[in-house]
Amino acid sequence: MSKAARGDPLFVYAIVYLIFLYGPVLLLPLFSFNDSIYIAFPLKGFTFEWYRQMVQNGSLMDALQNSVKLGIVVAAISTGLGIFAAKAVTRYDLPGKGPITGLIMLPLVVPSIILGIALLVIARKFLDIQLSLYTIGAGHVLICVPFAMLVLVSRLEGFDRNLEEASFDLGESGWSTFWRVTFPLALPGIVASLLLCFTISFDEFVLAFFLAGNETTLPIFIFSQLRFPNRLPGVLALGSCILVFSFLIVTLSEWLRRRGVQPTKQGAAI
C-alpha cells in the first residue's frame, strides 16, 4: 500500500471496521485469564484457574471427542461429494446446470432451524431413526457440501484445462489423469475444503441442538453451560481455545484456497 493510501478516509474506515469485527471476540480470551467469576471491569488479576478446571471436566472432554470425530467424518464425506459435483459442473457441459447448482447451494440460504426441524421430522415422525451423532452428521454434511463445492469449483476453474487434455492425448486413461493431473492441482482446494468443513461442523450449533441424542457436541455443551452464571469463566477458557484453534485452521484454509485463484471467480464470493 502506498503512503498516500494511509491518509485515505477509507483506510481509516477499514481499520475501524476490523476493530469492530474482532473487538467483541477478543474479549473472550482477555477475560478467560481474569481472576474473578464475574466478567466485568476492572480486571482482578491473572490466573490459569479456568483453563485448569476446563481440562479436568469429564463431560467437556467427551463432548470435545464427539465434536472432533464428527468434524473429521463430515469433512471427509462433504469434500468427497464436493469433488464429484465440482468436477461435473466445471468439466462437462450439462443442460440444467444452473438449477442443479442452485439446488446444491440451497442450504446456504435456508435458515438452519428449518433444515434442523425438517431432518428431525423425517427421522422421528417418519422413519423412526434414533437421534445420535449420525443424525447430527447428516445435518452437517448437508450444510458443508455447498461450501466444499464452492471452494473446489473456484480451484478447478483456476487451472488450465489443457493440462488434463494433454494427459489424455499422451495416452493416460480418465482415472489416471484424475490422480496424476487433476488431483495434485486441486489438492490445495481439497485441503482447504477439508479444513473449512471441519470448522463448520465443529462450531455448528442449531442443527446439532435439534438432532442430538444422548451424545453431545462441544457447542451443545457450551450452550448448556450458559444458563449457570458461575460456569461462565469456564466457557470463556474453552471458547478462547476454540477461537484460537478455529483462527489457525481457517487462516490456513483461506490461504490455501485463495492463493493463485482469480478473485472474481464464482467461488470467491463466499
Added chain:
Amino acid sequence: MVSATDKATVDRSERSTLLSRVRGVFLRHEALRGYLLLSPTLLVMLGMMIVPLTALIILSFWTQDYFELDRTFTLANYAAIFALAEGPIDLLADPFGAFANPIYLALLLKSIEMSLSATIAVVLLAYPMAYFLAFRVTKNKLVWLILITVPFWTSYLLRVFAWKVILGYNGVINSGLMSLGLIDKPLEFLLYNPASVTITLAHAWAAFAILPIYVSLEKIDRSLLEAATDLGDGPVRRFFRVTLPLSMPGTIAATLLVFIPTVGDYVTPTLVGGTSGIMIGNIIQSLFGKANNAPLGAAVSITSMLIITLLVCAFLWLVGYGRMRRQGT
C-alpha cells in the same frame, strides 16, 4: 455338448459387449458422464433436504392429539395461524387484532423487521469496506481478504455469547462505565430487547456481506470509470452513475444472504433477546419441544418460509434483478 467353461466364456463375452455398449453410450454423451459424476451429491442433497422438507410439509397437514399423531389430512394448523378473531376489532389500536391467534404472524413480522434492520446495517457497513478492498488495496490483498473472512468461520455461538458478555447487566460496558465513574448503576436497557438482537445479528453477519459486494466491484471494467471521468463526471457523480449500479448484483446477493438466514435465527434471540426480543425461531423451537405440537410448528415454519420467499421475489422484481442479470452486469 457344450462344456461349462465354454458357456461361461459365452456369458462373459455377452456381458462384456453389453458393458462396452454402455461404456460407448457414456463416452459418446458427455452430458451423461457429467450427470453420473454429479449423481452422488445430488442424491444426498435430495435425500437429506428435499425429502425432509416434503416430510415437514406433510406433517403440517396432520394434527397432534396429546401424545398421538393424528395422520388425517386437515388444514387445521394453517386455520389456527390465520383464523380471524370474532367480535368487533379496532385495527388501528392493534393491527393484528383481526387474528384469533396473532402471536405467529405478529412474531414473524417482528422477526422480519429486526432482521431487515440488521441486514441494512450490515450492507451499509460492508459496502465501503468492499470498495476499499476492490479499489484501494493493491498489495497484500490476500491478507486483507483472509482478515475479513476468518471471523465469519469462527463459532457463531461464541460470537453471540461475546455480545451477551458485552451488553449484560454486569457486563463489559456497564462495569467499564461504572469503573470510569460515568454511571452509578448498571444500564438495564442494553441487553434483552430487540435492539440488542439487531446489533448482535449485524455484527455476527458482517463478514458475509463483504465478499459478494467485493467480487462485483472487482469485476467492474476500470475503463468504464476512466470514461466517466473523461466525460466530465466528478468522483461522486461517477460513483452514483457507474460504480454503484454496476455493483448492484453483488449488493443484492449480499442483502439476501444476510436477510434470509437471520429471519430464522435461533441462537441470537435466545442468548441476547430476553422475552421482548424473541423471534419466530424461538416459537418454532418451543412448538417442537416443550409445547409438543410439531404439526403446528411445521405449519408455522412453512408459512414463514412462504412469506419470506414472497418478500424476496417482490424485492428482486422491484429492483429489476432479472434485467440486471440478463444484461450481464
